[in-house]
Every structure is written in C-alpha cells, then in structure tokens.
Amino acid sequence: MIEIKPNIFNNFLCPECKSSKVEVKEIVFPGIHVLADCKCQICNTLFFSDFPIGHALFYPVTFNKSSYTIYDNENIAWFAKPLLNSYIYKLNDQISIQKKIYRQTKDIILLNCIDYLYGHVLLKLFNAQEYLEKFNKLGLVIIIPKQFDWLIPEGVSEVWTVDIKLKDAQNWFVVINDFIQNELKRFSKVYLSLAFSHPEFGKIDIEKFTGIKPFNIHNFTKQNPTFTFIYREDRLWTSGKLSSMISEINSQMYLFSLLKNILILFQKRKIIKTFRLLKNIFPNAVFNIVGIDTKGKYPAFINDMRKNKINISIEKLWCKIYSESHIVIGIHGSNMILPSVLSAGFIELLPMSREDNFLQDIAKSFNNRVDVFLGRFTQEYVRPIELASKIASVINKFPEAFIRYDNSFLGHKVYYETHKWKIDGN
Ligand SMILES: [Zn+2]
Structure with missing residues (x-):
C-alpha cells in the first residue's frame, strides 16, 4: 500500500536532472492512472508521474507538463501515449x-x-x-x-x-x-x-465476488461431462491465416461484413462438429454455448444461452454455467477470466498474434499440478477433431491425473486406496 494522506509517498525523480528533490504539489485522479503532479526543486521541471499501482507498478509513466515529452517510453507506448493524449484533450463531460x-x-x-x-x-x-x-x-x-x-x-x-x-x-x-x-x-x-x-x-x-461456488473438483467424475463454448463474433475460431486476417479487419464495408458472416458460419460449423464428436464419445454430456453475439441457430442438443445484451442476471447465469462445466472453450480475448476460474478446466485457442499475451486472461491459479492438467492452450486453427480429442483426453484421463498430480495425494503418508474419499464416487 502507498500512503497518500496525510503523508504523500514521494519516491519520484526529476526526469530531466535526475534529482530526488521533487515536490508533489497535488495528486490527480483522472481515471485509470493516479498521478503525482510534480515540480523539481532543482531545475523547476514540471511533470506528472504515475504512482506505482496497477500496470504503473511495472511501467510508471512520467511526462513533461509543458513539452509533452514522455520519458522512458520504450515498450510502454500502449500505456503512456493514451495518458498523454488524455491530458492534452481533457474531458469535461458530466458523468454520473x-x-x-x-x-x-x-x-x-x-x-x-x-x-x-x-x-x-x-x-x-x-x-x-x-x-x-x-x-x-x-x-x-x-x-x-x-x-x-x-x-x-x-x-x-x-x-x-x-x-x-x-x-x-x-x-x-x-x-x-x-x-x-x-x-x-x-x-x-x-x-x-x-x-x-x-x-x-x-x-x-x-x-466472494460472483456469489457462485466454483466447480467442485471432487464431483468431476460424478457429473455428466459438461462443455461450454465461450462464443464471440469479434474473436473468431478461424481456419487459416487469410481468414484470421479478415476476422481482424474492423470495417463496415459490405464486402468485409459479407466475408465476416461467412467466417461466423464456418465457426458455427466447427463448434457443432466438435460438440457432435464429443457427443459420440460422451452420450450423456451437456453442451452449452454462451456469449454476447447471437448469429445462427444451433441444434437442439446444444443449450444456446447467448444473448445480445447482458445484464446482471445473465452474467450470473453464465457464471453458474461455467461453474458446472468440466471444460470451457474459448478464444484468447473472449473474457476467459471468470470462465477459467469457475470451471474445472479450460481450453484456450491462442492465436500466434497473441502469444505475447499468454496467460493474461486466465485466472486459474496453477498452484496444483492438476490445474495444469486441466488448463490447456491450443493453436488458433485447431480442427474440431483435434479439439474434441484433446477435450476427451482430459475427461477420460482425469481420474488417473488426479491421483498422480493433485496436492492432496502428494506426500509419503498418503496412498490413494486409503484416501478418505474415492474419486470414482463408489
Ligand atoms: Zn530537475
């Protein structure tokens, strides 16, 4: 924690003369950032500097109030430039x-x-x-x-x-x-x-946050396998570089919207095919699709819980579905945080273009090796048969993996035959 009242944290350095004799005149709260409004007591440079919180803990931004120079801007342009622009074009809008x-x-x-x-x-x-x-x-x-x-x-x-x-x-x-x-x-x-x-x-x-209990791992083999696809039309499951490029073009032009609709249709076919393959392996499985967009009609064996607009009751309904899911499937950037922490396991399709963002949208703790078994990443163009077989492997091999990897089985005193509960439910 950083004290700002009555004593103001002051670890700031003048970006021009590097002096630590910096006066923090005021603390400013424009939105994302919390900034120290600083004056160097040696060279009189006026500058703003981030308090080290949030992303500024790693990439604190400092910029000159007069020249608009951003200091130490390497690698943090995504964080620093919008801040400087926002300072130049301050918004006086009334907001509630x-x-x-x-x-x-x-x-x-x-x-x-x-x-x-x-x-x-x-x-x-x-x-x-x-x-x-x-x-x-x-x-x-x-x-x-x-x-x-x-x-x-x-x-x-x-x-x-x-x-x-x-x-x-x-x-x-x-x-x-x-x-x-x-x-x-x-x-x-x-x-x-x-x-x-x-x-x-x-x-x-x-x-404590959602009001929904996460999946109880002890019930993994007692409940019908449940699979949930996190559906988005702005994060498409594509089949190759060309379709991937088209999917990322944000244009209202007729040609692009036509092409995008075709890709959405292809995505639908892949989701259905994956679920059909899984249904052949697990006839009693439950299949859900949730998400903000609603194009296309899905077969009756898939519970289509997609909505055009979300509200609190829909968010909670989706959280409940995640918490009942053995595996949630989604493309990186599809708001996977809540699904990945509420479900037993997840499979994320990770595009090459997002490799640098690996793990950023996953909230599983990975403190337990069984979490690693249950949390998987795959390439963006994965075919339905490959995806279905990956999912089937997780379900079929879970009992064995649980005994081998779960923390509760580690330690010389514990033998799985004598553990107080049995994972097969018998
Ligand atoms: Zn200075």
Missing part, C-alpha cells in the same frame, strides 16, 4: 458517479479499478480480498466502472461507481478527479492499493 457507503471509517485503502479493458478491471478488483482479510481495521473504498458493481465483495466500506463505457475509460475525466478530491477530504489516512494487475490467484475466493 454513485457513492454507496456501507461503513464509516476515517482511515481507508483506495482501490482504483478503472480501466479500459474488461479483464484489467476484474483483475484489479480481485485485489480487494487481500485487504478485506488482512487489513479490516481500515476501510476499503473501491472505485470501479458501473457495470462491475455486481462483483463487489461483501465487507467493503464504500463503493464509488462511475458510469462510463470501458472504451472511453482512457480519457482524462475532470469530473472523476474533482469527485475523488472532494471525497478524500472526509478521511484522515488514505492508502492506495497496489492493485496488482495479476493478483495471487491461489488465494482468491471467486465466490
């Missing part, structure tokens, strides 16, 4: 910010979850559990885009929800800054949460 107070406290930790990517918001929010468990004498105040309100865990002292669309969240919102500045006057002591962009998943109890 709702404040819910559950508990009055004088000393707080402020967890800023504002971000422009769904997964980033969710991952920052997961940091809440650490504070609720270990720092309960301090109040926890969460600031978050409104659509995530339903995931706030019990025990927080305040929630400030901002009604912004994620795609707009990279802006510099004057209103958000004014609101936070004003609210912080109520508190004696304020710390910033480090808001790890990838918190320690092994310690996160997802039920």
Whole structure:
C-alpha cells in the first residue's frame, strides 16, 4: 500500500536532472492512472508521474507538463501515449458517479479499478480480498466502472461507481478527479492499493465476488461431462491465416461484413462438429454455448444461452454455467477470466498474434499440478477433431491425473486406496 494522506509517498525523480528533490504539489485522479503532479526543486521541471499501482507498478509513466515529452517510453507506448493524449484533450463531460457507503471509517485503502479493458478491471478488483482479510481495521473504498458493481465483495466500506463505457475509460475525466478530491477530504489516512494487475490467484475466493461456488473438483467424475463454448463474433475460431486476417479487419464495408458472416458460419460449423464428436464419445454430456453475439441457430442438443445484451442476471447465469462445466472453450480475448476460474478446466485457442499475451486472461491459479492438467492452450486453427480429442483426453484421463498430480495425494503418508474419499464416487 502507498500512503497518500496525510503523508504523500514521494519516491519520484526529476526526469530531466535526475534529482530526488521533487515536490508533489497535488495528486490527480483522472481515471485509470493516479498521478503525482510534480515540480523539481532543482531545475523547476514540471511533470506528472504515475504512482506505482496497477500496470504503473511495472511501467510508471512520467511526462513533461509543458513539452509533452514522455520519458522512458520504450515498450510502454500502449500505456503512456493514451495518458498523454488524455491530458492534452481533457474531458469535461458530466458523468454520473454513485457513492454507496456501507461503513464509516476515517482511515481507508483506495482501490482504483478503472480501466479500459474488461479483464484489467476484474483483475484489479480481485485485489480487494487481500485487504478485506488482512487489513479490516481500515476501510476499503473501491472505485470501479458501473457495470462491475455486481462483483463487489461483501465487507467493503464504500463503493464509488462511475458510469462510463470501458472504451472511453482512457480519457482524462475532470469530473472523476474533482469527485475523488472532494471525497478524500472526509478521511484522515488514505492508502492506495497496489492493485496488482495479476493478483495471487491461489488465494482468491471467486465466490466472494460472483456469489457462485466454483466447480467442485471432487464431483468431476460424478457429473455428466459438461462443455461450454465461450462464443464471440469479434474473436473468431478461424481456419487459416487469410481468414484470421479478415476476422481482424474492423470495417463496415459490405464486402468485409459479407466475408465476416461467412467466417461466423464456418465457426458455427466447427463448434457443432466438435460438440457432435464429443457427443459420440460422451452420450450423456451437456453442451452449452454462451456469449454476447447471437448469429445462427444451433441444434437442439446444444443449450444456446447467448444473448445480445447482458445484464446482471445473465452474467450470473453464465457464471453458474461455467461453474458446472468440466471444460470451457474459448478464444484468447473472449473474457476467459471468470470462465477459467469457475470451471474445472479450460481450453484456450491462442492465436500466434497473441502469444505475447499468454496467460493474461486466465485466472486459474496453477498452484496444483492438476490445474495444469486441466488448463490447456491450443493453436488458433485447431480442427474440431483435434479439439474434441484433446477435450476427451482430459475427461477420460482425469481420474488417473488426479491421483498422480493433485496436492492432496502428494506426500509419503498418503496412498490413494486409503484416501478418505474415492474419486470414482463408489
Ligand atoms: Zn530537475
């Protein structure tokens, strides 16, 4: 945690003369970033510098207030440039910010979850559990885009929800800054949460956030195999480089929308084929398809739970489906965080273009070797027969893998024959 009131964390260096004699004149909360408004006491350079929280823990941005120079910009353009642009084109729009107070406290930790990517918001929010468990004498105040309100865990002292669309969240919102500045006057002591962009998943109890218990691994062989495809039309399961390139073109032109519809049709055929192959192997299996887009009609043996618009009850319904799934299948970027942590296992189709983002959208902890067995990645052009056989292998080999890999079986004193429960349910 980083103290910002009454003592302001100050580990900033002047980007011009490298002096540590830096005065933090103000703290600014424009949205995603929390910035120190700095003045160098040696050379008088005026600059903004990120407090080291969220992604700024790894890539703190510093930029000159007058020349707009971004310092140390290598490899962080995606993070730094939008910030500078947002400063140049500050938004004065009125946006609604709702404040819910559950508990009055004088000393707080402020967890800023504002971000422009769904997964980033969710991952920052997961940091809440650490504070609720270990720092309960301090109040926890969460600031978050409104659509995530339903995931706030019990025990927080305040929630400030901002009604912004994620795609707009990279802006510099004057209103958000004014609101936070004003609210912080109520508190004696304020710390910033480090808001790890990838918190320690092994310690996160997802039920505290979603209200849904994750898949009980002890029931793996007792329940009919259940498979859920996470469906998206902007993250297509393609068959080759050309179709992959077309799928990534974001154009409203007739030709492209026609081609895209053809690719959506191909994707549908592949999903159905995979599920049919699995149905041949596991006749009692349950098949689901969930997602935001709804093109095409699926055969009756597939429970089509896709929706055009989502709301809290649909989000919860989908979470329930994930939690009952032996395997969820999705393409990288299909919001796999909740599915991967609620289901028993997952298979992610990882495009070559996303290799650098490996693991970023997966919330399985991998603290147990059986998690590695259950969490798999495959190439983007995988054929239905290959995918079905990968899935079938996970289901068929699970009992053996569980005995070999699960932490509960490790250690010389434990023999699986004498373990207090049996995995085959007999
Ligand atoms: Zn200086």
